[in-house]
Amino acid sequence: QSVLTQPPSVSGAPGQRVTISCTGSSSDIGAGYDVHWYQQLPGTAPKLLMYDNTNRPSGVPDRFSGSKSGTSASLAISGLQAEDEADYYCQSYDAGLTAYVFGTGTKVTVL
Amino acid sequence: QVQLVESGGGVVQPGWSLRLSCAASGFIFSRHAMHWVRQAPGKGLEWVTIISSDGRTKYDADSVKGRFTVSRDNSKNTLYLQMNSLRAEDTAVYYCARERTHHAADAIDIWGQGTMVTVSS
Numbered sequence: 315q316s317v318l319t320q321p322p323s324v325s326g327a328p329g330q331r332v333t334i335s336c337t338g339s340s341s342d343i344g345a346g347y348d349v350h351w352y353q354q355l356p357g358t359a360p361k362l363l364m365y366d367n368t369n370r371p372s373g374v375p376d377r378f379s380g381s382k383s384g385t386s387a388s389l390a391i392s393g394l395q396a397e398d399e400a401d402y403y404c405q406s407y408d409a410g411l412t413a414y415v416f417g418t419g420t421k422v423t424v425l
Numbered sequence: 426q427v428q429l430v431e432s433g434g435g436v437v438q439p440g441w442s443l444r445l446s447c448a449a450s451g452f453i454f455s456r457h458a459m460h461w462v463r464q465a466p467g468k469g470l471e472w473v474t475i476i477s478s479d480g481r482t483k484y485d486a487d488s489v490k491g492r493f494t495v496s497r498d499n500s501k502n503t504l505y506l507q508m509n510s511l512r513a514e515d516t517a518v519y520y521c522a523r524e525r526t527h528h529a530a531d532a533i534d535i536w537g538q539g540t541m542v543t544v545s546s
Contacts, residue, residue, distance in 0.1 A: 348530065401469075
């Protein structure tokens with residue numbers, strides 16, 4: 315099963331901007347499928363953070379933004395806050411496998 | 426409020442079977458495709474399976490194909506996961522989750538709290 319590749323960790327000081335990359339292939343992101351992002355706080359279930367590449371569900375701060383280009387996508391967190399410390403996962407779809415695929419996950423640390 | 430509550434997890438031996446249930450409430454269950462997603466201890470998320478809103482279409486991850494079967498009872502607002510021939514590598518928290526809309530490959534917008542399955546001799 316294919317997976318999407320993310321950096322294992324990123325960190326930043328409060329107030330800074332960090333970005334998380336999500337690299338796929340021509341069979342998933344590159345095939346035009348949307349990318350979605352989830353935030354998982356320690357010990358809790360994942361929460362939808364961004365859908366269809368750039369859309370924030372109600373209640374998600376506008377400090378979070380998403381983008382997609384070619385076979386990759388990115389999640390940016392601006393004005394980093396202590397409460398943003400969590401694991402973040404991207405997700406898309408692989409038509410060749412008829413399977414949903416998650417990224418490897420990125421741990422965000424607020425210094 | 427919109428809620429998914431899983432049950433049925435536990436400790437089983439390799440080769441045994443287990444059935445998970447997920448009770449949905451607060452939304453029209455029969456209008457949404459549903460997923461099972463799992464997370465092994467200290468690891469990332471792994472998609473397991475999806476069932477369409479009417480139950481007619483199902484897709485599975487290669488890792489569970491032929492061993493796990495997803496089903497649903499729309500009259501009871503309940504999703505199931507029948508897990509057979511369990512292996513140690515199936516040890517994980519299993520999340521029941523809702524697809525956001527009827528559009529294909531949409532995001533997962535509602536997650537349950539998860540139920541732990543441990544496969545160990």
